[in-house]
Amino acid sequence: MEEVRAFGRPFHAMFEWVGELGFFCGRVAKAIFSRPFEGAEFLRQLDAIGAKSLPLVALAGAATGVVLSLQTRDSLTRFGARSLLPAVIVFSLVKETGPIITGLIASGRVGAGIGAELGSMRVTEQIDAMEASGVDPHKFLAGTRILACIVAMPLLTLAADFFGILMGWIACTLADPMSLRLFLSTGLHGVTFKDLLPPTLKTAVFGLIIGVVSCFQGMRSQGGTEGVGRSATSSVVLSSLFIIVADILLVRLIIELF
């Protein structure tokens, strides 16, 4: 009997986690849409989550552009399709690589930051203090961070796309000189808003995942500094995992709808 209980324990914990997450989402959704709105705190979080993630996301996008250029040049040359290199770089970055790289980079930087910050606030009773003074932490702390993640992600994705394409061109032109104008006209030929908008906007869902998971993990943190560390780690691991799963579903949905 004890073996059966031991076998069921992880499932019990998982269902409990899902139930608590659902309850948390309900509270946050209700809090976000009730007055007064937290405009100033939202802007502060947009700066912390969006603007401060820009250098890392831009660097990741740029590196991806360079790697794409270096890797695909060889393959395309073998098949006699080297002239398609700009288009391959642009399509690859805009449709998939840019969004997923941005999602995973942000889940690392932002997810860990939110998980550790809110976890630390939980174990030092700052969240209790906020609640004790009549302020709803689901609104002030979680709601503002989740909204900022949702808004920041598509903007960061555009930045990753931009720097990826720019560095892709530089890598291209170093091997085989080509003007930026030619690179862009070849690369962007045939690219429509249908290719850009859905993949870029799907990162808003990634932002929702990062915000919800990391706020939830942070606010239920317990067990001192060790607990804070666990919250930060689990925020990154879970949000990365959910982003990958969501990406598969969203790509399928985008193909169906557009």
Next chain:
Amino acid sequence: MTEQATSEPPIAVQGLRKSFGAQMILDGLTFQLVAGQVTCVLGRSGTGKSVLLKLLIGLTSPDAGSIRLDGQDMARASPKELHEARKKIGFLFQQAALYDSMTIEENVAFPLRRHTNLSDAACHQRVLQLLGSVGMDRDRNKMPSDISGGMSKRVGLARALALEPAMVMFDEPTAGLDPITAAEIAKLIVELRDQRHITSLVVTHDLHTARTIADRLIVLDAGKTLFDGTFEGLHESKDPFIAQYVKDAD
């Protein structure tokens, strides 16, 4: 706001029970606070004193029993009603729980900015006045990490008083402080009662502080009320636990 608006006791607790897993923390606790008095809750570490405070302001839910704040049943209150009720109560946490991303001034201004329509200038003046009353106005631009534990508690007290509450709860206000700072905090609690008629509920295991500030003492042991009365009554108690407690504290 400093006077009790109704004839209801500020806090009335009836048959309060709380356990964590198999461990019973509070087992049928019943008491009422008297407006304008300082009530100290004493007991050994781990007897549920801090849990009691968190139950009283709804940060934790009881397993059974009722808590009435100014006549309002906290168990039946909606989240909005809970938030409204909490605005009438100041709370000083054991480690002060200052928001570490904000300066001292921003910490004290936080409840004012959230719950009042004061202009920036009026808010600044009010914060200066509050920090001045605890002797921390010169440090208003510092971050919580740059001040000592005693200073943090004084700032925490200023923040707890920002909305002019009718009642303040203190969780171990003198724990970890040197005797001089502890005496200063104790003096502030007495001043709140004498000058502003604020009802205070102080959780502590420091009998010396309790002797200085308390009008009434409640001693908890094994989740139950072991003693409820004055300091003189405590000394006259024949209960072996209380006798030992008083003896060890002296």
